[in-house]
Amino acid sequence: MQLGTGDIAELVSRTDWEALPLGAPEAWPHALRTIFNLMLNSKFPMFVAWGPQLAFLYNDAYSEILGQKHPKALGRPFADIWSEIWDDILPIINKALAGEASFFENLPLTMLRKGFTEQTWFTFSYSPVFDESGAICGVYCTCTETTRQVLAERERRDEIDRLRDFFQQAPGIMAILRHPSHTFELANQAYYQLVGNRELVGRTVREALPEVEGQGLFELLDQVYRSGTPYVGRAVPIKLRRSEDGDLEQRFADFVYQPIRDSAGQVSGIFVEGSDVTEAVLVNRALQESEERLRQLANTIPQLAWMARPDGYIHWFNDRFFDYTGKTLEEVEGWGWHVVHPPETAQAGIERYKTLIATGEPFEMKGALRSASGEFRTFFTKTAPLLDAAGNTVQWFGTSTDIHEFEQAQEELRATSRRKDEFLAMLAHELRNPLAPISTAAELLKLPGLKDGQIKATSAIITRQVSHMKQLVDDLLDVSRVTRGLVNLQRKPVSLTDVIRDAVEQINPLIVGKRQSLSVRYSDATAQVLGDHTRLVQVFSNILSNASRYTAEQGEILIQVQIDGGGEHVQVRIIDSGIGLEPQLLPHIFELFTQAERSPDRSQGGLGLGLALVKSLVELHNGKVAARNNDSGQGSEFAVTLPVLGAAPDTSGLANAAASTTDEPSSHRQR
Template sequence: MTRREDGVWPKGGGNIGEILRNADFSVSGLGPVKGWPVCLRYIVEVVLNSRQPKFVAWGPDLAFIYNDAYVPIFPDRHPGALGKPFTEVWSDIWPQFEPIVHATLQGESHTFEELLIPMRRDGRTEDTWFTFSYTPLRDEKGAIGGLLCATMEVSAQVIAKRRERHALEELRSKSDALSIVNAAGAAITAELNIDRLTQIAVDAGVALTGAEFGAFFYNVDDGEGGSYMLYALSGVERKNFEKFPMPRNTKVFAPTFTGEGVVRSDDILLDPRYGQNAPYAGMPNGHLPVRSYLAVPVKSRSGAVIGGLFFGHAQPGRFTGAAEASLVSLAGQAAVAIDNARLLHAADVEIARRSSIESQLRRLNETLELRVANEIAERQQAEAALQQSQKMESIGKLTGGVAHDFNNLLQVISGNLQLLGKDVPNDGRAKERISNALAAVERGSRLANHLLAFGRRQALEPKVINMGRLVTGMDDMLRRALGEEVEIETMVSGGLWNTFADPVQIENAVLNLTINSRDAMEGSGKLTIEVGNAFLDDSYCRIHPEVTAGQYVVLAVTDSGCGMPPEVMVQAFEPFFTTKPEGRGTGLGLSMVYGFVKQSGGHVKIYSEVGEGTTIKLYLPRSFQTEDRVASNEAPPSVGGTETILVAEDDDGVRATVVEMLTDLGYYVLKARDAQSALTVIESGAHIDVLFTDVVMPGALKSPELARMARQRLPNIAVLYTSGYTENSIVHGGRLDPGLELLSKPYTREALARKIRLVLAHNAHRLHATAGPADIPGTTPPEITHAKLKLLLVEDDAFIRMDTAEILHDLGYEVIDVESGEQGVEILVHTKIDIIVADVGLPGMSGPAFAAKAREVLPSVGLVFATGNSELPDASRFSGSVLLSKPFSSRALDLAVKTATQQRPIA
């Protein structure tokens, strides 16, 4: 088609053709239409007459020429876009189309289907999709002068297809979800184990929601808002939650645990209920990140909340309404399954209980006659043991009373013999006779002491001791005493407990038992000494009614001797009973051992068979206190002095003898026949350094009261008691009262001299320790040091406990160590404790639980928590408490105790 001679555009081409036929119309870079090249006019006429949206971009400015079908694509740009440069018309999408245009102008053709083009329409950018082609256009010379685009907007079709695809995916998702719910429901319904069925539910929930992890928490009401146990976990390892406490009824968790409804949050951090509860105010440090949150309560048929299904994801907006609906269905199936499992378990328990009762009843009927016979035999055995115990108690009272008078007689004889010995020549028969007489007095004294021991009337001086260490230390002495023909083996159990007993009496008991064993073996055989821990239970105590159930340290001496027949075993502990030939034994060795053990709160048991040997076991009660340091037994020299001593003694013979012995030692002696007379002497204003008083004297005023009143009037006075039988006036529970000094009758001149000097030395130490600023010129009031503090160490690890106790002991603290909180509670009942050093992770009762009980008993007790964690357990509950991180040095331990002392609450 050619243009007319006048250059007017041919008719046709629609509205765009009318615009182009306007003689004044000019195109960017091309000028008026009549000046266009023929090829361009031809191409434009084809475009204008096409019903498909098309445009031509021609010339150096790529002038944009389009047809009427193209106008609906950009109605807001028409007609201003006609003839304008391509880059101006489509400036908003030029970055996307520039490489396509340039490639086309290089001679490449392009076709695009459903290309997404963000296009501005009506003042806003919207997503549109087009299918179009770009074709290069050549001029008369064959050079590329522009491009041709044929296009079609397919936005509606693309959106429709996407909606269809989304609908199909949602349908497929619902189908998959329904399949998961149905499969999980079938598995849950068939499962009777709650652990497994909750795990199935959580795993299915993670699959349904796409959560990163999920959990099922079991609802346990502790009366304080709820406490919850992690029952099942999916998606992460359990160790991710081990260091965090179980969730409480916070504002986020409450709707689930109370059954109010589902909680679904696209971002839980933005939820107004989040972070409203102390102490963490949100998730604690180290918790898995949670943004998307979905929780569904699991409720039983009765409406009670069993627990909750919880799911989380680190990204927000991950849980849909469909996921929520699926979880509600899953939670319902889980609830029914749990109810059924509980009912079945309850039925099984009831069936088992009834079956057990029926079985027990059947066995009871079968064994009733035998049990009755055994019960009668056990009762007869217990009655026999009780009768024997009562018999021994009666004999003990009798022998104790006899020993008291016997000791007074021996004291008079001994004292006069010693005084008489000074008046006779060192050589000659008289001196020898006095020596023989004193030896007889000494044997009589030992006999009296054995009687007192059997009668449980001796004044014990118990200490907290390690029996194994004590017995091991006797090894050399026993080998010398028993001879080379006796093979001695000593065995001490590991982890041996301490006991509270008189170490001297234990040594005497061991010596008596081993000598008896040597004699039973006729001087040759094997002797085994064992020390270990033991527990005597209620069943044992029913047969032995004199025994208290509990923990004991047991000392067993076993020999390979001739053994004992039953009739000898029954009488073995009675005084003066012996199977040895005349002159070989007094029959008081085992009776002394029996009395000492009973007086110490223990128990004695003999196991023996004729021809097989004998084992004697001594059970002494366990002590929870730390071992006392036993002072050296080396006696001070027997010297006199020039101090003033007041002697209070009702026996005229004893008084005269002791006065003469003290005078002979250089002391100035005052005397009184009873306590009241002694008090009169004290109140006379006379200077007195030592009150030497008999324990048992006639009159209303007793010796302990005399000593108390003497100290009130003369604060610097020292007190020394003497007696052959204490009658519990200064001995309680078989133990000499703390801080008292006793010289048992009969005593020698040398023993009296040493004891007087020892008492004076102890009194001087007491006065120095209690002296205040007014007593010591130039001093300031002494600061209370940690040496006066009593510590309770609670640590279950034996090695840590022993090492820590030793460190504290070396630092100067008084330490009691136990291995559990339960044992610590027993200590607190009867012992005043200043500071508690407790491990946090104790088995059974935890360190914080024990500390809470300790603060109930002792509100001002200081607390040191030893732990590998970096924070105090619930520090708000334990004011003034101190954290001691493991491992710790002795310096850190000392600093922690001192800090806890300073921070102790004021009761």
């Protein structure tokens, strides 16, 4: 028998057909040989099942479907070859044997052809085969395996389902509009919720959302469809009627109108995607209003105030800050505020600030800030986070309070406390010193047989020491009365020449003892003031006493009395050539307990009360007192300024006093 070419044709020639139902090919019916030759020359999978046992013949293309069943399947009964699917296809075979052709598309069959069971799908047709007499003697099948296509289609459908689920479940609003009329093809649940769960699909936007007319959205859709250019909207206000009988409700949405193009590149629809941001907009508006109120409040307080983002970036300062620093927002915004801090600490201050911001907790700082004039003043800064309902930091608010005077006052209090402690130590020393000679004298008086001269000498020691202690106590009481305002001045016209003469007489022994030179110069010896003669003598004797004590032997002291140009004030300057004033003590020289020499044994003596008493008494006379070191670098100068009363009616005494500057060396020019 002449057969076609191919693997199956060769297999036929090598097969022992005597043991098979069909027998030798030369004896096959003409109809069988004809259809078999047709199959062998086809590239499409085919088989024929012939005779009572439905002996199975197939072509090369079908052999791939058989898998491991090939080549043993050739010529064997159909039922033996496909036993695992026999129950599924037998009804189809029977219909063909009954003369009825069948066609099936993607019929599922569970096959065992590769050593394991697998689910397959086939599209095929079964047709009856007739012999020369017209009798049905077999079944002819053309088929193709569609397993891959079916699985791919299933995957495609699954993917579509997943995309549809994603589309429907997406938290943002989504919709697909088709045609220039913008007809809803799809809309997800979020979109339905936004517009009030009304009917959308199959309706145009103008039909579905009539209340949006006049809000500009329909015109935007028309523009996007015509131009093919996307539109992006942020916090766009939309008024919607979200229930059938409800009022218009203001909503806000972020959205994109994205053109959809067909295979030809033409716009065929619009994809709508976005989010309902109404709550966020309302919260942001409330935050902005709150921030504005906070800004207004911050501009009314005396402190410097500022606000920062959650990361600490400062974006706002109050007016007080700009007034103080003289800077603009552009100069100090962000991290630029370091320019108002001392250069040597600015970078470290920024790093510490960032570290504290990272904690999310309130914090405090203290440091110096430069004013517009260049002065650095100390500020105390308090910073706290402003939190949202979830406890997240939305921004920081800080105030900086000027504590420069407070810091100085605190330091002054500490210095005063130190001086008080030192004064008490000095006072204890001064009060204790007389006790030793008094105690010794008392013991001497107990001795029998003392002579009158010894008793008098011993009593004199006690008297002197008691007098010294009394003077110390009187000084303390005097300072206490003056500083508490308990002194009543006996005010009357007083000649400054008399006052200075009496003051010089009081300290004369000290000056003479140290062989010092004292000169008095008057520009007007008739100057009078309204004051207490005794207290004014106390003022100048205290200053002169200090000048003498702190001036070396044979040193010089000069008193100058002069009227100012307007004739309203008289100034008395006491200038010495002594050791001068210590620079660190100069600002505190008139404060209580201030002493130039602070060791307990103080060779210069004194309790540090005299100059404080001087200042209080001068101020009680409506005057002022100042101290400075001489320009020459040697010695100091004290200047007392008092209001002038006017010239005295009788000036003869003052003239004599002025003349005594040279004629009376014991009083006014002494060595």
